[in-house]
Amino acid sequence: MLSIGVVGFSDDKKFDKNIAKALVAIALDVAEENHKDKEYELVSGLTDMGVPAIAYRMAKERGWKMVGIACSKAKENPCYDVDVEIIEGDKWGDESATFLDNIDVLIRVGGGKQSIEETKQAKKRKISVYEYDLPEKNN
Numbered sequence: 001m002l003s004i005g006v007v008g009f010s011d012d013k014k015f016d017k018n019i020a021k022a023l024v025a026i027a028l029d030v031a032e033e034n035h036k037d038k039e040y041e042l043v044s045g046l047t048d049m050g051v052p053a054i055a056y057r058m059a060k061e062r063g064w065k066m067v068g069i070a071c072s073k074a075k076e077n078p079c080y081d082v083d084v085e086i087i088e089g090d091k092w093g094d095e096s097a098t099f100l101d102n103i104d105v106l107i108r109v110g111g112g113k114q115s116i117e118e119t120k121q122a123k124k125r126k127i128s129v130y131e132y133d134l135p136e137k138n139n
Contacts, residue, residue: 002038004031005103007115008051008134015110015134017054023132024054027107028062030130035105043103046070048080051109056080069099100125110134
């Protein structure tokens, strides 16, 4: 099983959804192409918002298992119906080490401070990283 983590903007108002969808699709295709003959699972932040929501829907279309790893604050938001849910800690970022412990590949599509930090930590751990910048909208 290849566990593919996805991080990025969670606030839908901060980015162009069409660009994000295209980048997530490209990233998932590249990960599949680079890791053929595997089964895949998508691991993200549990919430049904922003880039994670896009990634979960694409994973579902592909027939992948889905895992949500988040802190307890995630439950204050709409959550995606994942196969496995892991709650770690009480504040955003408390779950980062557990998230990184549970992925083989990391995809970052835009994102803020936490996404950038998790990407940095993934690189230190020698996790394969695919990064795509996503311009933040000016509202």
